[in-house]
Amino acid sequence: MRIKTLLLINAAFFIIIILLISLVISWAGQKENDAKEEKILADAILMDVNELRALAFDYSRHHEERIVVQWTIKLDELKKLIDKADFKTSRQKEILDSIHYNIDSVESSFSDFVTNNAIQTSRDTATYQQREDLLVSLLLLKTQMIVLDAFKLSEESNVIFNMASQSNRIIVIFSLILAAITISVSILIMRSIVQPLSRLYEGARIIGSGNLDYQVDIKSYDEINRLSNAFNQMTAKLKERTSHLESAIQEMEDFAYSASHDLRTPLRGIDGFSQAFLEDYGENLDETGRDYLNRVRAASQKMSDIIDGMLSLSSITRKKMQIQEVDLSGLAATIIRKLRINQPQRNVEFVIAQGLIATGDPQMLGIVLENLLGNAWKFTSRHQSARIEFGEKLADGKTAYFVRDDGAGFDMAYADKLFKPFERQHTEVEFPGIGIGLAIVKRIINRHRGKVWAEGEVEKGAIFYFTLNYL
Amino acid sequence: MSKELDLNKKILLVEDNLDDVALTMRALKKNKILNEVIVANDGVEALDYMFGTGKYIGRDLNDVPSVILLDLKLPRIDGLEVLRRIRADESTKMIPVVILTSSKEEHDLVEGYTLGCNSYIRKPIDFDRFLEAVNQLGMYWLLINEPPPLKKR
Ligand SMILES: Nc1ncnc2c1ncn2[C@@H]1O[C@H](COP(=O)(O)OP(=O)(O)O)[C@@H](O)[C@H]1O
């Protein structure tokens, strides 16, 4: 089911429950109120009847006109109360009818009583007394019945009141259970969203780190499923595009490689035949002619170096990497030994941090150190003595390796250009070279997903940093 | 030196680039290697010569070159394939073959093959180095080493 529908259903369910609860509570409250009022009414009736009884009793003893007036007032009050009463159940109505009936008969009994009293003077006392006793007991009996009925009414209201509060309680508990169910359903829905989302996140991370073959596997039938399908499609497209780009780059790289490669053949001809010319016919030329031919040879030598540079640059891109642990300190020591053997007369102090272990392609990292240490060696060659340092330090929270020297340095304004192929800051007379070394370094560091940068100051020295990200 | 050379032994040069042919011939001459040089301009021609087919049909196969200078990049059949076929045949598999490579990559490529060839020269643009290499080649294969014994067909 779609998450949207699920959420809608859940929300509707919740609203219905809330409506239900409030309806039930107000209905039960109404019921309770009614029952309370009814009980008050029944109690009032009971009290009035009791008072009527007392008045009747009083009258039988004192026969005062004042009591008759009081009786009439009470009776009116009672009648009004009963007229006002609006009972709902049939049982209550029955009781009320009986009260009605009894009141009527009480009323007539009392009036009989009063009449009897009025005629008392003219009749004989014995009959009168006999009659009055009868009337009084009748009256008491009738009022007693009303009292009973009123009791019953009060009792009945009590029962209704209790029933209402009981059902109120039950319904509130039931609603609470329903609410708990809806809340759990909401939590389940949340889970069903959160879990696949975190798997998508995980997938995005894996793909982002370069594994374009990764597919997120989410089995559901909702929006998340659509999202993950789109996600997988996107990854497939990304993979397709990447391989397109890769093959385009590969083509360019192949072209650069074979072009450089094929340039060697004519160059071999230029150099070879200039030399043959010089050797076989040099005597027929004057000094200038021989100088020109020598320049042709020097130029072709230079071109050959450039081609070699291009080929080694392109071989970095073409080479397959073999990632393993590399002992950078050991590599540096070997390179330094070779430098010293080549130029034993130089006075250079090397400071190498021990135990620098990195992860990467050992051959490529060897080329990096060869170039950086070779440059440091070369660009300090015009100083009496020099100090070259290889070490590591933290840069932006990452380990950066560095090669520092106190040689010719360079102008920081051109710090970025250094890493471009065939860009140099020094003339070939000062320091020989073709300017491919740092470009190769940069390519290697790029392939290791690291960064390389340089700081320098003219005649103060230079420092080259690099980071590696194969961890 | 040159007196000791067996001038009857031929050199087979398999090379498509005519400049390289001329420069190689000059280098040989300069180093007093005066043996006859047979030039094959591609792999097919080289194999024809070796096995007496095509253009060389009916050639005396006992007349085996004492050394083969083999370029790698050749039209039609490339140098590695030529080498493989020469090594696969009983009558030619002992002939020394020197491979002329024109880059370090080519050198690595040849090393990857276990075809048991005998030497490589990286075709140097610096003619001095080339001379040195060819000189060494002449000394080594034509003077010091006895040519391998022939197996009659
Ligand atoms: N240690 C260094 N001190 C001063 N300048 C340097 C140093 N290393 C490199 N450079 C500058 O960067 C340029 C490019 O270096 P590189 O690519 O290695 O080429 P090359 O060594 O052939 O000159 C150099 O010509 C030089 O100007």
Ligand SMILES: [Mg+2]
């Ligand atoms: Mg350099």
